[in-house]
Amino acid sequence: MNFEKNNTTLLDQVIRSTSNKYFFNDLPENKFLYQKSIHEAANAVVNHLESRDTPFTGVSVEAIAEKFEKIFLDNESSLTLNETLEELKELYLNDAVNFHHNKYVAHLNCPVLTPALAAEVIISAINTSMDTWDQSIGGTFIELKLINWTLDHMGYPADADGIFTSGGTQSNLMGLLLARDQFIKTNYSIDPKMQGLPAEASKFRIFCSDVSHFSLKKNASLLGLGQNAIVPVAVDNHFRMDMSALEQAIEIEKAKGNIPIAVVGTAGTTDMGAIDPLTEIAAMAQQYGLWFHVDAAYGGGLLLSDKHKHKLKGLELSDSATIDYHKTYFQPVSSSAFFMRHKKYIDHIKYHADYLNSKEQEDEGIPNMVKKSIQTTRRFDALKLWLTLRVMGRRRLGQYIDDIIQLAQDTAMLLRTSGDFEVLNQPGISAILFRYQPFQKGQALSEEQLSRLNAYIRKAMFNEGEAVIASTKVNGSVYLKFTLLNPLTSVQDMEEIIHIIKKHGQEFFRNN
Ligand SMILES: Cc1ncc(COP(=O)(O)O)c(C=O)c1O
Structure with missing residues (x-):
């Protein structure tokens, strides 16, 4: 019993002697570790930016859940921050949804600006x-x-x-x-x-x-x-x-x-x-x-x-x-x-x-x-x-707003002129509700078929990850939704997204 107690004390001492350096304060070793840690975290983000060219990977819930089964938070950690960041790639970053991507046009979650990200570094360190x-x-x-x-x-x-x-x-x-x-x-x-x-x-x-x-x-x-x-x-x-x-x-x-x-x-x-x-x-x-x-x-x-x-x-x-x-x-x-x-x-x-x-x-x-x-x-x-x-400056941000509103108007026009889409709204800001509704063998589809078709398209696109769009219901029928918040998304990006929608729409007819 005594031995165990002594052992615990020794372990406690080792843990104590190594972990003080992690406090954010002005001691030389702590300052050094702070800068190094922020640098490593920023590197992990940049590596993530370079590692994937799609807004999503299409990973399944089961695949992610399985990775977490192997993590035991009570285990004594011997990982460095860099090693933990490597692990984080597997658990989170590799499959994170990239809201900055030109083809992320789903929810009201915008791409963010670097001055704000620099502010985050200060906000959390000073911890006001x-x-x-x-x-x-x-x-x-x-x-x-x-x-x-x-x-x-x-x-x-x-x-x-x-x-x-x-x-x-x-x-x-x-x-x-x-x-x-x-x-x-x-x-x-x-x-x-x-x-x-x-x-x-x-x-x-x-x-x-x-x-x-x-x-x-x-x-x-x-x-x-x-x-x-x-x-x-x-x-x-x-x-x-x-x-x-x-x-x-x-x-x-x-x-x-x-x-x-x-x-x-x-x-x-x-x-x-x-x-x-x-x-x-x-x-x-x-x-x-x-x-x-x-x-x-x-x-x-x-x-x-x-x-x-x-x-x-x-x-x-x-x-x-x-x-x-x-x-x-x-x-x-x-x-x-x-x-x-x-x-x-x-x-x-x-x-x-x-x-x-x-x-x-x-x-x-x-x-x-x-x-x-x-x-x-x-x-x-x-x-x-x-x-x-x-x-x-405010004006630059204002121009971004002008750009996304213009993009929404151009995209609504693209959908309307393509002939295969019903567009529900003229975008007041930058959201467009629409659905794919091609004629099949010269016949219009029923509401029920249209709902199944559009729900299939959204899911197939999410599972593929090349472009991410949203869906919602209007009077019980499924509609697709673009929320355009990225001023760097171009009309060509939107043409490509519309092409992907049609591709999955055609796939639905082949599979059903
Ligand atoms: C019109 C409107 N009001 C309120 C909210 C809620 O905002 P938050 O998600 O920041 O709580 C949303 C979110 O999308 C919204 O679209």
Whole structure:
């Protein structure tokens, strides 16, 4: 027994003596190891870039799962970082989806810019947490400057405010949370922050188009309102919220005894990139006394473009808004922000913790960002957009937005003129919904056959990996989707992707 105990102690000592060098600090050996490690990691990424010329390998779930069965995390490690990076190639990098690839045109995940990647190196090493001034210092001012820059472009009043968040889902949650609590505070004699929800909360109703993002439903349930609180409103031929349908939906809910509290306009729907009529929605929100939130997670990038910014007209009239920099500002995940028209709305979530942001500190004017966030410890994501803007400038980013919108219009035209495709939308931003629908032996295919054909194409393309596209359902039928976020993707790339789609389509007919 004693021997075992001594042995353990010896092992402990060996582990202890070797592992201190891994702490990031100013000791010579640690500094050296830090630089070497970053260099090795960057090399692994560059080697990965050079190792494959497709967006995906088509690897199966089973093949990846099997590799993980051999990994035991409790084993004493004797691997160097370089050896671990070699292992990582097998486990992750070799089969990672390459969002930077010209033929990755599937989800709202953009190619990223190198100033932002350089920022990631600094963010993680310095490890600033953005909750309080005493942990962030200049970081707080960088974030505030970017928030104010975005607010200016949005056209919000001087009294507006905002905060970086983990993504559009969290930003939308904040929008609905403020809508709910502002409504309660104004209409009931209770303070929702202290006393929770009134009995009538189960009757609260929030209106959004029936093609808006699912996070609204999820957030309504998280907020104790239930998913039934979300009332889907019909869209017009361009997948934009139909204003008469909105008015009708509000009236119907009122007649049922329910209580309309908010309307959400989407500036860039996930599947179609449709932009709701924001100015008209704002007017209706005012008429019915509703909070107006704009989900511009996708469309927020249009603010960068002198040519397309006008499409967001009406955003400036909203009470709150969501913008994802990790969608159309070419930033790595996560980079998103929530904006509110008036600073006073922060009171709904503000909390003073004596150890972090005491009331006394606030009275002294110390800018503790934690009061505006639903997170406490929070990454310094703002630095990525900061370095990007300082190195590249807003106009260059705006030109990228112009380029992807142009590419989407050219691609929609390509699909339409090819004759074998149904194109569902004229791209408002850069998403195109379509399906392959050739005549077979002179006959049109049934809805069921078309769904099977298009589902087959998407799966076959994913399994092959030469180009990655997405799919979704419209009225129960499967459609294919291009989300174009890469300004370096050319019309020729899109022609090649369309060729691949047709190739797999023909294969479907041969196999079925
Ligand atoms: C319109 C819209 N809103 C919100 C979200 C959610 O954003 P996130 O994935 O950053 O949480 C998305 C995601 O695609 C979206 O398309």
